[in-house]
Amino acid sequence: MVLHSVCTERSVESIKTKEDFWAFADSARLEAEYGAKSYVEVLQFAPRQVLIDILHEYRFFIQYFISDLGILMFKAPFGKFKCIVAEIAADELGDSPDKTHLKLWDNFLTSLGDPSDTLEESRFPENLEVLQRLSGRMWERPFMYGVGLRGMGAECLCQVYLTAAYKKLRMNPVIIENEKNIDWLFWDIHTGEEDITHSEQIKAAINELLDDDPSGLQDLVAGYCEAKEVWDNFWSNLQSRFTQEPVA
Numbered sequence: 001m002v003l004h005s006v007c008t009e010r011s012v013e014s015i016k017t018k019e020d021f022w023a024f025a026d027s028a029r030l031e032a033e034y035g036a037k038s039y040v041e042v043l044q045f046a047p048r049q050v051l052i053d054i055l056h057e058y059r060f061f062i063q064y065f066i067s068d069l070g071i072l073m074f075k076a077p078f079g080k081f082k083c084i085v086a087e088i089a090a091d092e093l094g095d096s097p098d099k100t101h102l103k104l105w106d107n108f109l110t111s112l113g114d115p116s117d118t119l120e121e122s123r124f125p126e127n128l129e130v131l132q133r134l135s136g137r138m139w140e141r142p143f144m145y146g147v148g149l150r151g152m153g154a155e156c157l158c159q160v161y162l163t164a165a166y167k168k169l170r171m172n173p174v175i176i177e178n179e180k181n182i183d184w185l186f187w188d189i190h191t192g193e194e195d196i197t198h199s200e201q202i203k204a205a206i207n208e209l210l211d212d213d214p215s216g217l218q219d220l221v222a223g224y225c226e227a228k229e230v231w232d233n234f235w236s237n238l239q240s241r242f243t244q245e246p247v248a
């Protein structure tokens with residue numbers, strides 16, 4: 001599926017104020033919702049092994065996301081944004097290794113039947129390269145680019161994809177049949193109120209950054225557009241790789 005992208009050169013150039021940016025982010029989110037629905041469609045009818053193969057790769061997204069938050073926190077000036085990123089990273093890590101969101105995801109995977117001894121092996125290293133490239137950008141690009149890429153792009157858009165994935169997953173006959181044996185804790189946390197609260201706090205913190213330094217706006221937009229592209233690619237890659245149905 002080819003989506004009309006909100007990230008065209010013309011639309012990006014027309015963003016001059018933080019209000020323009022949030023209006024643009026709302027359109028991008030709507031577009032992501034539309035795209036997400038089609039990319040996660042496969043989860044509704046996929047047999048168990050395909051479900052496992054697709055969801056297995058998402059663990060690496062969580063892994064890299066948490067580490068990238070550390071880079072973002074390091075680069076942020078002292079202020080609201082630095083604090084909220086630290087808070088999100090602390091939430092992601094929990095207060096012990098068995099409570100990290102990565103571990104919660106792994107618990108979900110193993111409850112689905114993914115063998116625990118191969119959790120750390122990617123079955124789709126191409127997507128791993130995408131994530132490594134993202135981390136590289138976090139160091140190389142200006143701080144506000146990283147804010148767009150990881151500070152709000154992933155936080156706000158990952159919620160879109162997770163919510164869409166969750167809806168399809170709960171309709172899958174394999175899941176319905178095994179519902180009681182599945183560890184849902186990760187999903188309970190990520191499809192509820194917590195992430196919505198985070199998104200609102202981040203918006204306020206980004207506004208503060210833009211008030212302090214309006215020149216960061218174009219980097220923010222560019223980073224956000226890349227985040228959106230990465231999410232689309234990440235899920236469409238998985239869909240086509242594990243279902244042999246290329247996204248047209």
Ligand SMILES: [Fe+2]
Nearest residue numbers: 091092101190
């Ligand atoms: Fe999380």
